[in-house]
Amino acid sequence: MQKGIHPTFQKVIFLDASVGYSFLSASTKTSSETMEWEDGHTYPVIRVDSSSASHPFFTGKQKNTEIGGRVDKFKKRFSYKKQS
Numbered sequence: 001m002q003k004g005i006h007p008t009f010q011k012v013i014f015l016d017a018s019v020g021y022s023f024l025s026a027s028t029k030t031s032s033e034t035m036e037w038e039d040g041h042t043y044p045v046i047r048v049d050s051s052s053a054s055h056p057f058f059t060g061k062q063k064n065t066e067i068g069g070r071v072d073k074f075k076k077r078f079s080y081k082k083q084s
Contacts, residue, residue: 012044013037016051023051 007028013035015022022045024037031044 010044012046014046014048014051016049017047018050021051 008030009026009028010030011024012027012029012031013022013024014027015035022035024043027046029046031046033045033047034042035045036042
């Protein structure tokens with residue numbers, strides 16, 4: 001690896017402000033906002049719009065609008081009338 005061309009890889013706290021959920025991970029992204037983590041160290045905070053704690057897919061609140069499957073839709077659209 002060449003020196004000086006790669007971004008700094010550091011631990012950061014990702015904070016989902018909508019539900020107050022946070023987790024510690026590593027990232028090249030940085031922030032001027034900091035917060036103390038459970039281990040007593042201070043890390044930069046990256047605010048995110050949604051996480052697994054607030055996204056409808058993971059919370060089970062997502063509504064499935066599709067009633068029939070693809071095959072059913074195809075058969076309904078291109079069904080031939082029965083010949084008498």
